[in-house]
Amino acid sequence: MFPLRINGLRFAPPGRVVLDGLNLELGGEGISLILGPNGVGKTLLLRLIAGLLSPSAGQLDWAGKAQPDGRLAMVFQQPMMLRLSVFANVEFALRPQGFSAAERAARTNEVLARVGLAQRAADCARLLSGGERQRLALARAWAMRPRLLLLDEPTASLDPSATEQVERIIREVRTDGAKVLMTTHNLGQATRLADDIIFLAEGRVQEHAPAQRFFARPQSPAARAFLQGELPWRITFDR
Protein backbone atom coordinates (compact mmCIF):
# COMPACT_ATOMS: atom_id res chain seq x y z
CA MET A 1 0.00 0.00 0.00
CA PHE A 2 2.86 2.38 0.83
CA PRO A 3 4.62 4.38 -0.39
CA LEU A 4 1.72 6.22 -1.95
CA ARG A 5 2.97 8.21 -4.93
CA ILE A 6 0.72 10.88 -6.37
CA ASN A 7 1.86 11.97 -9.80
CA GLY A 8 0.62 15.01 -11.73
CA LEU A 9 -2.78 15.02 -10.02
CA ARG A 10 -5.16 17.49 -11.59
CA PHE A 11 -8.72 18.22 -10.60
CA ALA A 12 -10.51 20.74 -12.76
CA PRO A 13 -14.28 20.99 -12.48
CA PRO A 14 -15.90 23.14 -15.20
CA GLY A 15 -14.67 26.71 -15.05
CA ARG A 16 -11.79 26.34 -12.61
CA VAL A 17 -8.71 24.39 -11.73
CA VAL A 18 -8.33 23.35 -8.09
CA LEU A 19 -5.42 20.93 -8.21
CA ASP A 20 -2.96 21.32 -11.03
CA GLY A 21 -0.15 18.80 -11.37
CA LEU A 22 0.13 17.88 -7.71
CA ASN A 23 2.97 15.51 -6.81
CA LEU A 24 3.37 13.89 -3.42
CA GLU A 25 4.95 10.85 -1.85
CA LEU A 26 3.70 9.46 1.46
CA GLY A 27 5.32 6.83 3.62
CA GLY A 28 3.32 4.40 5.71
CA GLU A 29 3.99 5.79 9.17
CA GLY A 30 3.30 8.84 11.28
CA ILE A 31 0.88 11.72 11.07
CA SER A 32 1.01 13.92 7.99
CA LEU A 33 -0.86 17.20 8.11
CA ILE A 34 -2.08 19.08 5.09
CA LEU A 35 -1.99 22.84 5.54
CA GLY A 36 -2.96 25.60 3.16
CA PRO A 37 -5.31 28.51 2.62
CA ASN A 38 -9.07 28.03 2.35
CA GLY A 39 -10.23 26.62 -0.96
CA VAL A 40 -6.83 25.31 -1.96
CA GLY A 41 -8.10 21.74 -2.21
CA LYS A 42 -7.09 20.08 1.06
CA THR A 43 -10.38 18.23 1.54
CA LEU A 44 -10.48 17.53 -2.17
CA LEU A 45 -7.08 15.85 -1.98
CA LEU A 46 -8.35 13.58 0.81
CA ARG A 47 -11.41 12.65 -1.25
CA LEU A 48 -9.28 11.90 -4.29
CA ILE A 49 -7.02 9.68 -2.21
CA ALA A 50 -10.09 7.98 -0.73
CA GLY A 51 -11.35 7.28 -4.25
CA LEU A 52 -14.54 9.25 -3.71
CA LEU A 53 -13.68 11.48 -6.67
CA SER A 54 -11.89 10.80 -9.92
CA PRO A 55 -9.07 13.13 -10.94
CA SER A 56 -9.16 14.98 -14.24
CA ALA A 57 -5.59 13.79 -14.83
CA GLY A 58 -2.72 12.18 -12.98
CA GLN A 59 -2.58 9.00 -10.95
CA LEU A 60 -2.23 7.48 -7.54
CA ASP A 61 0.31 4.72 -7.24
CA TRP A 62 -0.12 2.51 -4.18
CA ALA A 63 3.26 0.78 -4.02
CA GLY A 64 3.02 -0.14 -7.68
CA LYS A 65 -0.71 -0.85 -7.67
CA ALA A 66 -3.63 1.22 -8.90
CA GLN A 67 -5.71 0.38 -5.82
CA PRO A 68 -4.65 0.22 -2.15
CA ASP A 69 -4.33 -3.32 -0.84
CA GLY A 70 -4.89 -2.22 2.76
CA ARG A 71 -7.97 -0.81 4.41
CA LEU A 72 -8.65 2.89 4.19
CA ALA A 73 -11.01 4.87 6.42
CA MET A 74 -12.03 8.49 6.49
CA VAL A 75 -13.58 10.74 9.11
CA PHE A 76 -15.47 13.65 7.62
CA GLN A 77 -15.71 17.12 9.11
CA GLN A 78 -19.42 16.50 9.76
CA PRO A 79 -19.47 12.75 10.32
CA MET A 80 -22.61 10.80 9.58
CA MET A 81 -24.57 9.66 12.63
CA LEU A 82 -27.30 7.11 12.12
CA ARG A 83 -30.42 7.46 14.28
CA LEU A 84 -29.26 4.41 16.18
CA SER A 85 -27.29 3.77 19.33
CA VAL A 86 -23.64 4.71 19.76
CA PHE A 87 -22.84 0.99 19.69
CA ALA A 88 -24.74 0.42 16.43
CA ASN A 89 -22.99 3.38 14.82
CA VAL A 90 -19.68 1.57 15.15
CA GLU A 91 -20.84 -2.01 14.73
CA PHE A 92 -22.41 -1.53 11.29
CA ALA A 93 -19.07 -0.48 9.82
CA LEU A 94 -17.67 -3.94 10.59
CA ARG A 95 -20.38 -5.86 8.73
CA PRO A 96 -18.73 -5.74 5.28
CA GLN A 97 -15.60 -7.32 6.75
CA GLY A 98 -17.35 -10.61 7.45
CA PHE A 99 -16.83 -10.70 11.22
CA SER A 100 -19.26 -12.72 13.31
CA ALA A 101 -21.74 -10.83 15.49
CA ALA A 102 -19.68 -11.69 18.59
CA GLU A 103 -16.47 -10.44 16.98
CA ARG A 104 -18.17 -7.23 15.88
CA ALA A 105 -19.54 -6.65 19.37
CA ALA A 106 -16.17 -7.29 21.00
CA ARG A 107 -14.33 -4.98 18.60
CA THR A 108 -16.98 -2.28 18.99
CA ASN A 109 -16.87 -2.39 22.78
CA GLU A 110 -13.10 -2.27 22.70
CA VAL A 111 -12.86 0.88 20.57
CA LEU A 112 -15.71 2.59 22.43
CA ALA A 113 -13.76 2.04 25.65
CA ARG A 114 -10.61 3.44 24.03
CA VAL A 115 -12.35 6.64 22.95
CA GLY A 116 -14.13 7.03 26.30
CA LEU A 117 -17.65 6.30 25.08
CA ALA A 118 -18.22 2.88 26.66
CA GLN A 119 -20.66 4.33 29.17
CA ARG A 120 -22.72 5.85 26.37
CA ALA A 121 -22.90 2.77 24.15
CA ALA A 122 -26.67 2.46 24.51
CA ASP A 123 -27.41 6.15 24.01
CA CYS A 124 -28.58 7.53 20.70
CA ALA A 125 -25.66 8.86 18.64
CA ARG A 126 -27.61 11.92 17.49
CA LEU A 127 -27.77 13.16 21.07
CA LEU A 128 -24.00 13.26 21.57
CA SER A 129 -22.10 16.53 21.83
CA GLY A 130 -19.87 17.70 18.97
CA GLY A 131 -16.74 16.34 20.63
CA GLU A 132 -18.37 13.01 21.43
CA ARG A 133 -19.58 12.71 17.85
CA GLN A 134 -16.06 13.15 16.54
CA ARG A 135 -14.78 10.56 19.01
CA LEU A 136 -17.51 8.21 17.85
CA ALA A 137 -16.59 8.82 14.21
CA LEU A 138 -12.96 8.10 15.06
CA ALA A 139 -14.01 4.96 16.91
CA ARG A 140 -15.93 3.78 13.84
CA ALA A 141 -12.91 4.37 11.61
CA TRP A 142 -10.53 2.82 14.14
CA ALA A 143 -12.69 -0.27 14.54
CA MET A 144 -12.15 -0.98 10.84
CA ARG A 145 -8.39 -1.27 11.56
CA PRO A 146 -7.40 1.02 8.71
CA ARG A 147 -3.90 1.08 7.28
CA LEU A 148 -4.54 4.67 6.19
CA LEU A 149 -6.82 7.01 8.13
CA LEU A 150 -7.91 10.22 6.43
CA LEU A 151 -9.21 12.97 8.72
CA ASP A 152 -10.87 16.09 7.39
CA GLU A 153 -10.53 18.83 10.02
CA PRO A 154 -11.59 16.49 12.83
CA THR A 155 -11.47 19.20 15.51
CA ALA A 156 -13.09 22.08 13.63
CA SER A 157 -15.53 23.87 15.95
CA LEU A 158 -14.52 21.81 19.01
CA ASP A 159 -13.52 23.40 22.31
CA PRO A 160 -9.95 22.90 23.61
CA SER A 161 -10.92 20.05 25.93
CA ALA A 162 -12.72 18.11 23.18
CA THR A 163 -9.85 18.89 20.80
CA GLU A 164 -7.34 17.45 23.26
CA GLN A 165 -9.38 14.24 23.55
CA VAL A 166 -9.58 13.86 19.78
CA GLU A 167 -5.85 14.50 19.42
CA ARG A 168 -5.11 11.82 22.01
CA ILE A 169 -7.16 9.32 20.00
CA ILE A 170 -5.37 10.28 16.78
CA ARG A 171 -2.01 9.61 18.44
CA GLU A 172 -3.28 6.22 19.65
CA VAL A 173 -4.46 5.30 16.16
CA ARG A 174 -0.99 6.15 14.87
CA THR A 175 0.60 4.06 17.61
CA ASP A 176 -1.71 1.23 16.58
CA GLY A 177 0.04 1.20 13.21
CA ALA A 178 -2.14 3.35 10.99
CA LYS A 179 -0.79 6.10 8.78
CA VAL A 180 -2.77 9.29 9.47
CA LEU A 181 -3.28 11.99 6.86
CA MET A 182 -5.32 14.95 8.03
CA THR A 183 -6.24 18.50 7.20
CA THR A 184 -6.45 21.29 9.73
CA HIS A 185 -6.55 25.05 10.03
CA ASN A 186 -5.27 24.89 13.57
CA LEU A 187 -1.55 25.58 13.49
CA GLY A 188 -1.23 24.84 17.19
CA GLN A 189 -2.65 21.42 16.51
CA ALA A 190 -0.25 21.01 13.61
CA THR A 191 2.73 21.66 15.88
CA ARG A 192 1.37 19.22 18.48
CA LEU A 193 0.44 16.37 16.19
CA ALA A 194 2.29 16.44 12.91
CA ASP A 195 5.31 14.39 12.02
CA ASP A 196 5.42 16.09 8.63
CA ILE A 197 3.60 18.95 6.93
CA ILE A 198 2.29 19.05 3.40
CA PHE A 199 1.72 22.65 2.41
CA LEU A 200 -0.64 23.26 -0.50
CA ALA A 201 -1.01 26.45 -2.48
CA GLU A 202 -1.93 27.28 -6.05
CA GLY A 203 -3.04 23.74 -6.73
CA ARG A 204 0.26 22.08 -5.85
CA VAL A 205 2.37 20.89 -2.96
CA GLN A 206 4.60 23.85 -2.28
CA GLU A 207 6.43 22.18 0.54
CA HIS A 208 6.56 18.77 2.19
CA ALA A 209 8.86 18.77 5.19
CA PRO A 210 9.23 17.45 8.73
CA ALA A 211 6.97 19.49 10.99
CA GLN A 212 9.74 20.94 13.14
CA ARG A 213 11.67 22.17 10.13
CA PHE A 214 8.55 23.49 8.39
CA PHE A 215 7.58 25.71 11.29
CA ALA A 216 11.14 26.81 12.02
CA ARG A 217 12.40 27.30 8.48
CA PRO A 218 9.70 27.18 5.81
CA GLN A 219 11.42 26.98 2.45
CA SER A 220 8.76 28.16 0.02
CA PRO A 221 7.68 31.81 -0.16
CA ALA A 222 4.03 30.72 -0.07
CA ALA A 223 4.52 28.77 3.17
CA ARG A 224 6.41 31.66 4.74
CA ALA A 225 3.65 34.09 3.80
CA PHE A 226 0.99 31.68 5.07
CA LEU A 227 2.69 31.21 8.41
CA GLN A 228 3.27 34.92 8.83
CA GLY A 229 -0.39 35.55 8.17
CA GLU A 230 -1.58 32.79 10.43
CA LEU A 231 0.98 33.38 13.16
CA PRO A 232 1.44 37.15 13.47
CA TRP A 233 3.73 36.77 16.47
CA ARG A 234 6.17 34.71 14.41
CA ILE A 235 7.66 37.51 12.37
CA THR A 236 11.12 36.09 11.81
CA PHE A 237 12.27 32.61 10.94
CA ASP A 238 15.43 30.74 11.81
CA ARG A 239 17.97 30.94 9.01
Place this chain on the structure above:
Amino acid sequence: MTSTLLEALSLLGSFDHRLLEIVGLSLRVSLTALAIGALIGLPFGAWLAVANFPGRAVLNVALNALMGLPSVVVGVLVYLVLSRSGPLGSYGLLYSPSAMIIAQSMLVVPLIAAVTRQIVEDVWKDYAQEFSLIGLSRSQSVMLLLADCRFSLTVAALAGLGRAMSEVGAVMIVGGNIDGYTRVMTTAIALETSKGDLALSIALGLVLMSLILAINIAIYSLRTWASRRYG
Protein backbone atom coordinates in the same frame (compact mmCIF):
# COMPACT_ATOMS: atom_id res chain seq x y z
CA MET B 1 -80.79 15.90 10.67
CA THR B 2 -80.45 16.03 14.47
CA SER B 3 -82.50 12.86 14.91
CA THR B 4 -80.35 11.08 12.32
CA LEU B 5 -77.21 12.11 14.14
CA LEU B 6 -78.66 10.96 17.46
CA GLU B 7 -79.59 7.65 15.88
CA ALA B 8 -76.03 7.32 14.57
CA LEU B 9 -74.59 8.02 18.02
CA SER B 10 -77.02 5.51 19.52
CA LEU B 11 -75.75 2.85 17.08
CA LEU B 12 -72.21 3.63 18.16
CA GLY B 13 -73.12 3.69 21.83
CA SER B 14 -74.89 0.36 21.67
CA PHE B 15 -71.95 -1.32 19.91
CA ASP B 16 -74.28 -2.40 17.12
CA HIS B 17 -73.21 -5.89 15.98
CA ARG B 18 -73.61 -5.07 12.28
CA LEU B 19 -71.57 -1.93 12.64
CA LEU B 20 -68.79 -3.66 14.59
CA GLU B 21 -68.62 -6.42 11.98
CA ILE B 22 -68.16 -3.87 9.18
CA VAL B 23 -65.54 -1.92 11.14
CA GLY B 24 -63.68 -5.14 12.02
CA LEU B 25 -63.54 -6.30 8.41
CA SER B 26 -62.43 -2.85 7.24
CA LEU B 27 -59.56 -2.86 9.70
CA ARG B 28 -58.57 -6.42 8.83
CA VAL B 29 -58.51 -5.74 5.08
CA SER B 30 -56.79 -2.34 5.30
CA LEU B 31 -54.19 -3.34 7.89
CA THR B 32 -53.32 -6.50 5.95
CA ALA B 33 -52.97 -4.48 2.76
CA LEU B 34 -50.80 -2.00 4.66
CA ALA B 35 -48.58 -4.82 5.97
CA ILE B 36 -48.16 -6.22 2.46
CA GLY B 37 -47.60 -2.71 1.09
CA ALA B 38 -44.94 -2.00 3.71
CA LEU B 39 -43.19 -5.34 3.21
CA ILE B 40 -42.86 -4.68 -0.51
CA GLY B 41 -42.90 -0.89 -0.74
CA LEU B 42 -40.38 0.00 1.97
CA PRO B 43 -37.44 -2.09 0.73
CA PHE B 44 -38.28 -1.44 -2.92
CA GLY B 45 -38.46 2.33 -2.38
CA ALA B 46 -35.20 2.33 -0.39
CA TRP B 47 -33.50 0.18 -3.02
CA LEU B 48 -34.63 2.59 -5.73
CA ALA B 49 -33.18 5.48 -3.72
CA VAL B 50 -29.68 3.96 -3.61
CA ALA B 51 -29.66 2.09 -6.92
CA ASN B 52 -27.96 3.44 -10.00
CA PHE B 53 -28.98 1.91 -13.32
CA PRO B 54 -30.13 3.06 -16.74
CA GLY B 55 -33.82 3.87 -16.72
CA ARG B 56 -33.94 4.69 -13.02
CA ALA B 57 -35.45 8.11 -13.72
CA VAL B 58 -38.17 6.51 -15.86
CA LEU B 59 -38.96 4.06 -13.07
CA ASN B 60 -39.16 6.93 -10.56
CA VAL B 61 -41.60 8.84 -12.75
CA ALA B 62 -43.67 5.70 -13.34
CA LEU B 63 -43.78 4.99 -9.61
CA ASN B 64 -44.88 8.55 -8.85
CA ALA B 65 -47.55 8.26 -11.53
CA LEU B 66 -48.82 5.02 -9.97
CA MET B 67 -49.55 6.93 -6.76
CA GLY B 68 -52.49 8.44 -8.62
CA LEU B 69 -53.68 5.13 -10.01
CA PRO B 70 -57.51 5.20 -10.08
CA SER B 71 -58.83 2.59 -7.70
CA VAL B 72 -61.58 1.48 -10.10
CA VAL B 73 -58.91 0.66 -12.70
CA VAL B 74 -57.14 -1.53 -10.14
CA GLY B 75 -60.52 -3.05 -9.28
CA VAL B 76 -61.16 -3.98 -12.91
CA LEU B 77 -57.63 -5.40 -13.35
CA VAL B 78 -57.92 -7.55 -10.23
CA TYR B 79 -61.42 -8.58 -11.28
CA LEU B 80 -60.12 -9.76 -14.67
CA VAL B 81 -57.31 -11.72 -13.05
CA LEU B 82 -59.50 -13.33 -10.37
CA SER B 83 -62.66 -13.90 -12.38
CA ARG B 84 -63.50 -17.47 -13.33
CA SER B 85 -61.97 -17.12 -16.80
CA GLY B 86 -58.91 -15.20 -15.51
CA PRO B 87 -55.44 -16.64 -14.84
CA LEU B 88 -56.12 -16.99 -11.09
CA GLY B 89 -59.83 -17.80 -11.44
CA SER B 90 -59.37 -21.36 -10.20
CA TYR B 91 -58.51 -20.11 -6.70
CA GLY B 92 -62.03 -18.75 -6.27
CA LEU B 93 -60.90 -15.53 -4.63
CA LEU B 94 -63.29 -13.13 -6.34
CA TYR B 95 -65.87 -11.57 -4.01
CA SER B 96 -63.83 -12.46 -0.94
CA PRO B 97 -61.86 -10.39 1.59
CA SER B 98 -58.68 -11.83 0.01
CA ALA B 99 -59.55 -10.21 -3.31
CA MET B 100 -60.10 -6.90 -1.50
CA ILE B 101 -56.71 -7.23 0.19
CA ILE B 102 -55.04 -7.88 -3.18
CA ALA B 103 -56.68 -4.83 -4.73
CA GLN B 104 -55.84 -2.56 -1.82
CA SER B 105 -52.25 -3.84 -1.73
CA MET B 106 -51.87 -2.90 -5.39
CA LEU B 107 -52.94 0.62 -4.52
CA VAL B 108 -50.79 0.89 -1.42
CA VAL B 109 -47.48 -0.57 -2.69
CA PRO B 110 -46.63 2.20 -5.20
CA LEU B 111 -47.65 4.90 -2.73
CA ILE B 112 -45.42 3.57 0.06
CA ALA B 113 -42.57 2.85 -2.36
CA ALA B 114 -42.66 6.34 -3.88
CA VAL B 115 -42.76 8.15 -0.52
CA THR B 116 -40.04 5.85 0.84
CA ARG B 117 -37.83 6.52 -2.17
CA GLN B 118 -38.07 10.26 -1.65
CA ILE B 119 -37.40 10.11 2.11
CA VAL B 120 -34.47 7.69 1.78
CA GLU B 121 -32.97 9.49 -1.22
CA ASP B 122 -32.74 12.74 0.77
CA VAL B 123 -30.82 10.94 3.52
CA TRP B 124 -28.74 8.91 1.09
CA LYS B 125 -27.21 12.09 -0.34
CA ASP B 126 -25.54 12.68 3.04
CA TYR B 127 -24.57 9.07 3.70
CA ALA B 128 -23.51 7.75 0.29
CA GLN B 129 -19.81 8.58 0.50
CA GLU B 130 -19.29 7.16 3.98
CA PHE B 131 -21.26 4.00 3.16
CA SER B 132 -19.18 3.59 0.01
CA LEU B 133 -15.89 3.94 1.91
CA ILE B 134 -17.02 1.49 4.57
CA GLY B 135 -17.79 -0.96 1.79
CA LEU B 136 -21.44 -1.69 2.57
CA SER B 137 -23.31 -3.70 0.00
CA ARG B 138 -26.51 -2.34 -1.50
CA SER B 139 -28.69 -4.60 0.63
CA GLN B 140 -26.77 -3.63 3.80
CA SER B 141 -27.20 0.04 2.86
CA VAL B 142 -30.93 -0.42 2.28
CA MET B 143 -31.44 -2.09 5.66
CA LEU B 144 -29.47 0.60 7.50
CA LEU B 145 -31.28 3.41 5.71
CA LEU B 146 -34.66 1.89 6.55
CA ALA B 147 -33.60 1.64 10.20
CA ASP B 148 -32.26 5.19 10.19
CA CYS B 149 -35.38 6.66 8.55
CA ARG B 150 -37.85 4.50 10.48
CA PHE B 151 -39.65 7.41 12.11
CA SER B 152 -39.92 9.47 8.92
CA LEU B 153 -41.18 6.39 7.13
CA THR B 154 -44.23 6.30 9.37
CA VAL B 155 -45.49 9.01 7.02
CA ALA B 156 -45.28 6.54 4.12
CA ALA B 157 -47.16 3.94 6.15
CA LEU B 158 -49.72 6.53 7.18
CA ALA B 159 -50.29 7.56 3.57
CA GLY B 160 -50.70 3.90 2.63
CA LEU B 161 -53.20 3.23 5.40
CA GLY B 162 -55.15 6.36 4.51
CA ARG B 163 -55.40 5.24 0.92
CA ALA B 164 -56.47 1.72 1.91
CA MET B 165 -59.09 2.78 4.45
CA SER B 166 -60.68 5.44 2.27
CA GLU B 167 -60.76 3.31 -0.87
CA VAL B 168 -64.16 2.30 -2.21
CA GLY B 169 -64.05 1.64 -5.97
CA ALA B 170 -61.74 -1.37 -6.11
CA VAL B 171 -63.17 -3.18 -3.08
CA MET B 172 -66.67 -2.66 -4.41
CA ILE B 173 -65.71 -4.33 -7.71
CA VAL B 174 -63.68 -7.26 -6.38
CA GLY B 175 -65.48 -7.70 -3.05
CA GLY B 176 -69.02 -7.27 -4.25
CA ASN B 177 -70.14 -5.54 -1.04
CA ILE B 178 -71.71 -8.76 0.28
CA ASP B 179 -73.47 -8.21 3.60
CA GLY B 180 -71.66 -9.91 6.44
CA TYR B 181 -68.80 -11.10 4.23
CA THR B 182 -67.15 -8.36 2.13
CA ARG B 183 -68.92 -5.23 3.28
CA VAL B 184 -66.47 -2.64 4.62
CA MET B 185 -67.02 0.86 5.95
CA THR B 186 -66.64 2.73 2.66
CA THR B 187 -68.82 0.39 0.61
CA ALA B 188 -71.41 0.27 3.41
CA ILE B 189 -71.51 4.07 3.58
CA ALA B 190 -72.08 4.25 -0.19
CA LEU B 191 -74.80 1.59 -0.07
CA GLU B 192 -76.64 2.80 3.05
CA THR B 193 -76.64 6.38 1.76
CA SER B 194 -78.18 5.26 -1.53
CA LYS B 195 -80.80 3.32 0.48
CA GLY B 196 -81.55 6.34 2.64
CA ASP B 197 -80.24 4.80 5.90
CA LEU B 198 -78.27 7.85 6.85
CA ALA B 199 -77.88 6.90 10.51
CA LEU B 200 -75.67 3.90 9.73
CA SER B 201 -73.78 5.90 7.10
CA ILE B 202 -73.06 8.67 9.56
CA ALA B 203 -72.12 6.24 12.31
CA LEU B 204 -69.68 4.48 9.98
CA GLY B 205 -68.34 7.81 8.78
CA LEU B 206 -67.71 8.88 12.36
CA VAL B 207 -65.91 5.62 13.10
CA LEU B 208 -63.82 5.94 9.94
CA MET B 209 -62.83 9.52 10.70
CA SER B 210 -62.14 8.71 14.35
CA LEU B 211 -59.92 5.79 13.41
CA ILE B 212 -57.92 7.87 10.93
CA LEU B 213 -57.62 10.69 13.47
CA ALA B 214 -56.55 8.28 16.21
CA ILE B 215 -53.90 6.73 13.96
CA ASN B 216 -52.59 10.17 13.02
CA ILE B 217 -52.42 11.23 16.67
CA ALA B 218 -50.55 8.01 17.52
CA ILE B 219 -48.05 8.52 14.69
CA TYR B 220 -47.56 12.18 15.61
CA SER B 221 -46.93 11.22 19.23
CA LEU B 222 -44.48 8.54 18.15
CA ARG B 223 -42.54 11.00 16.00
CA THR B 224 -42.45 13.62 18.74
CA TRP B 225 -41.20 11.05 21.23
CA ALA B 226 -38.66 9.72 18.73
CA SER B 227 -37.38 13.19 17.96
CA ARG B 228 -36.67 13.72 21.66
CA ARG B 229 -35.26 10.24 22.18
CA TYR B 230 -33.19 9.83 19.01
CA GLY B 231 -32.51 13.36 17.79
